[in-house]
Amino acid sequence: MDVYEAISARRSIRRFKDAPLANEVVEKILQAGTLAPSGKNRQPWRFYVVSGGPKKAEMVGILRAALQRLSAEGHNMRWPEHSVDIIERAPVTVFVCNPEGQRPWFSHGSDQAMMQVVDTQSVGAAIQNMLLAAQAEGVGSLWICDVFIAYDELCDWLGEKGELIAAISFGYADEAPAARPRKPLSDVTVWVK
Numbered sequence: 001m002d003v004y005e006a007i008s009a010r011r012s013i014r015r016f017k018d019a020p021l022a023n024e025v026v027e028k029i030l031q032a033g034t035l036a037p038s039g040k041n042r043q044p045w046r047f048y049v050v051s052g053g054p055k056k057a058e059m060v061g062i063l064r065a066a067l068q069r070l071s072a073e074g075h076n077m078r079w080p081e082h083s084v085d086i087i088e089r090a091p092v093t094v095f096v097c098n099p100e101g102q103r104p105w106f107s108h109g110s111d112q113a114m115m116q117v118v119d120t121q122s123v124g125a126a127i128q129n130m131l132l133a134a135q136a137e138g139v140g141s142l143w144i145c146d147v148f149i150a151y152d153e154l155c156d157w158l159g160e161k162g163e164l165i166a167a168i169s170f171g172y173a174d175e176a177p178a179a180r181p182r183k184p185l186s187d188v189t190v191w192v193k
Ligand SMILES: Cc1cc2nc3c(=O)[nH]c(=O)nc-3n(C[C@H](O)[C@H](O)[C@H](O)COP(=O)(O)O)c2cc1C
Pocket: 010, 011, 012, 013, 014, 083, 142, 143, 144, 145, 146, 147, 180
């Protein structure tokens, strides 16, 4: 698949078929993530793959407990609840972490803060590579930051001492959403002359 075709055909997929993803397909997608550029070639990523069974039930339990706690505290959990439903139905969810990163609410020295900005960009590139590779494999994906509702709990459960950047759910799409609107290029571009 041509790269422009993958870029323009990709959509965030929120309904997945009840069909498993072969491990080889998941590995191909993760491999594409590892080919992303990264600051000083640090490759600051670690991928945790949750693909079903009791571990998936534990993950969903952690997210549901956070939803309950936060909604009891008066937070509006409508969107996070939707994301958790999607994660529950997706055959595979990958947590993408930066093992060298620190939790966002720690106060960082300026060196650490700068490195973390660079590393977060690198991890973003890896995530986008994975979304495009999934597209080329005919696999739907959703980039999810709503997992932050259970940030510490998920890091502890994964055994990750660093930073949780995002989750990505993968599966065969059971919907074909239209392209979501984009700002016109002229609104987001300044030719500096
Ligand atoms: C950093 C980031 C975080 C996101 N978090 C969520 C999320 O938690 N839940 C969700 O349903 N979609 C999430 N999305 C998907 C966006 O809503 C989606 O990319 C956007 O609406 C544009 O739609 P498209 O991906 O189909 O082009 C996230 C996307 C990005 C890049």
